[in-house]
Amino acid sequence: MIRPEQLDELVPGPVLVMGAGLVGCYFGGRLQAAGVPVGFVGRPGVLDELAVHGLQLTDLSGGRSEVPASALQLHTDVPAGGRPSLVLLCVKRPALVPALARLAHTVARDTLVLCCQNGLFPAEEAMQAAPRLRLLPAMVPFNIMRRGPGHFHQATSGQLVALASARLAGWRPVFERAGLPLTLHADMLPVQWGKLLLNLNNPVKALSGLPLKAQLLDAGHRRRYADLVEEALVLLHRARIEPHRVTPLPWKRFLQVLRLPTPLFRLLALRMLRMDAHARSSMAEDVAAGRPTEINELCGEVVRLAQSLGAQAPLNARMVDAIYALSR
Secondary structure, three states: OOOHHHHHHHOOOOEEEEOOOHHHHHHHHHHHHOOOOEEEEOOHHHHHHHHHHOEEEEOOOOOEEEEOHHHOEEEOOOOOOOOOOEEEEOOOHHHHHHHHHHHHOOOOOOOEEEEEOOOOOOHHHHHHHOOOOEEEEEEOOOOEEEEEOOEEEEOOOOOEEEEOOHHHHOOHHHHHHOOOOEEEEOOOHHHHHHHHHHHOHHHHHHHHOOOHHHHHOOHHHHHHHHHHHHHHHHHHHHOOOOOOOOOOOOHHHHHHHHOOOHHHHHHHOOOOOOOOOOOOOHHHHHHHHOOOOOHHHOHHHHHHHHHHOOOOOHHHHHHHHHHHHHHO
């Protein structure tokens, strides 16, 4: 916990969480528990829950933080007159541009906005929506699950990654103290493609109906996931894009491990399987709740890469169709 006398020195200013969902509540809650003033913008149902139960944040290592309901600043829209030093934009990718347009009319010019979405960051489209804001793409490698009212749990491991910026570097000690280590990269495209390859398992999980760990322990589901990744890797090689490694293994070795018989996979993938047994993908939850999914920003991105190369990505294209059909 940051001592009160340290706040002026360590905290560059207040934070606004735009999109108080799984990631937004977890990030904002961890920062506020560490002494940072945070405002949350979200849907009324989520805000009503937080207003009653507050926030409980837990992780794989047994860490626990709490923020009482009375200490939360909850808003259904971007508060007028607020001057956050940092915005954590945690809406889903389809809602990115509308959310940026709302921020552009409300927060101060040159406000730092950390864009925490899956898929590739649409830089040109985002800048058109909010040309006067400082937009930084970020990558969240771990899974957040909801364990109960106001209780958000980090179910897998990994470190937050963002585009390198001198201003954002000033926030690194704050994120570190909040239990959210922040790594900065000069080029986010390989990082985003690395996370996208990892997320190609999301539709497989959604179609399986299983929690993540159980799905990974099923050889058929692992092979389907490996085939999607391999198809994307072939296209990335043709496009001369080297995806960042977001697992302990190089991508080719990662595919080999996925295709092993389950007893060998269980033995060699201990680190991969270090997760909450009940962890599910957000895509599975979106399908169950009847919300739009990010399939177009995941498998759809692979299909668009293939088209740009005059090629095809039939496996990822079929997955797009399957998720749309499941959603309907």
